[in-house]
Amino acid sequence: MTEKFFDKIYGVSSPEATQDMYDKWAASYDAEVADNGYATPARVAKALAKHLPDHSATILDFGCGTGLSGLALRQAGFSQVDGMDPNTEMLSRASEKDAYRTLIPIDLEDETPIPQDSYAAIAAIGVIGTGAAPASALHTLLKALPKGGHLGLSLNDHALADPSYERALCEWLDCGAALLVFKKYGPHLPGQNIKSNVYIVEKK
Template identity: 65%
Template sequence: MGEKFLNRVYGKMAPAETQALYDAWAATYEAEISENGYATPGRLAKAMAKHVSDTSRPLLDFGCGTGLSGLALQLAGFTTLDGMDPSAQMLNIAREKSTYRTLTEIDIADPSPVPKGAYDLITAIGVIGIGAAPASTIDMLLRALPRGGLLGLSLNDHALREKVYEAALCQWLDTGAARLLVKEYGPHLPAQNIKSNVYIIEKA
C-alpha cells in the first residue's frame, strides 16, 4: 500500500511538521486507518447524538481530515456539518464525500480559528493528542461555544499517558465552567491495541 504513517504520527513534532505529515498521508490515510479498525468516530458520534435533540443544527467537525468523522456523524443522524482542518490535501478528499456543507482550511498559526458563538455543537474526533492538535485546543474550542453548547472530543491512550491533555479538560470541569456528560473508554484502533476516551462536555 506504500508508506505507512500510523506509527510515525505519535511522535512529538512541530506544528509545521505535523501538517506536512498529514498532507503526505492524505492519499492513503483512510485505507491505513480503516485496516486498523478505527472505532472512535462511530463511538463519539453516537454518544453526541444521545445528547442532541435536534440533529439538524449545524455542527462543526474540527480537524475533520478526510471526512471519516463526518461520515460517522452523518450516520448518527447529524445533517448539517461544517468541517475545518489545516491539511489542504485531506480536505480535498473530504470534499469528494459531499458530507459537509462547508470545508475550511485553517492556519495552524491562528490561535482562534473558530468564530465565537458560531456553533453550539463542536466535535474534535481523533484530533487532540501527541502528533496532532495541542492540549490548548480544548480551551480554544470551549471558549468558542456559547453557554449550553456541547463539545465532543476524544483522547487516545498516547494522549492519556501525557497528563497535560486531561488537565486542560479538568481546568474547565473542576471550576464548574463546563459539565461532563459522557466519559467512556473503549476501542480506538483495535488492531494496534489502542483505546480512547470519548467525552461529551456541556459549557456552563
C-alpha cells in the same frame, strides 16, 4: 507497497512536521485507518447525538481530516456539518465525501479560528493528542461554544499518557465552567491495540 504512517505520527514534535506528514498520508489515510478498525468517529458521533437531540443543529467537525468523522456525524443523524482542518490535502479528500455543508481551512497562526457562538456543538475526533493538536486546542474549542453548547472529543492512549490533555479538560470541569455528561473508555484503533476515552462536555 503503500507507506504506513501510524508508527511515525506519534513521534512528530513540530506543527510543520505534522502537516508535512499529513500531506503525505492524505492519499492512503482512509485505507490505513480502516485496516486498523478505526472505531472512535462512530463512538463520538453516537454519544453526541444522544446528548444533543436537535440533529438539525449546526455541528463543526474540527480537524476533520479526510472526512471520516463527518461521515460518522451524518450517519448519527446530524444534517448540518461543517468541516475545518489545517491540511489542504486532507480537505481535498474530505471534499470528495458527501458529508459537509462547507469545508474551512484553519490558519495555524490564528488563535481564534472558530467564530464565536457559531456552532451548537463541536466534534474533535482523534484530533487532540500526540502527533496532532496540542492540549491548548481544547480551550479554543470550549471558548468558541455558546453556553449550553456541546463538545464531543476523544483522547487516545497516547494522549492519556500525557497528563496535560486531561488537565486542560479538568480546568473547565473543576471550576464549573463545563459539565462532563459522558465519558467512556473503549476501542480506538484495535489493529494498533490503542483505545480512547470519548467525552461529551456541556459548556455552562
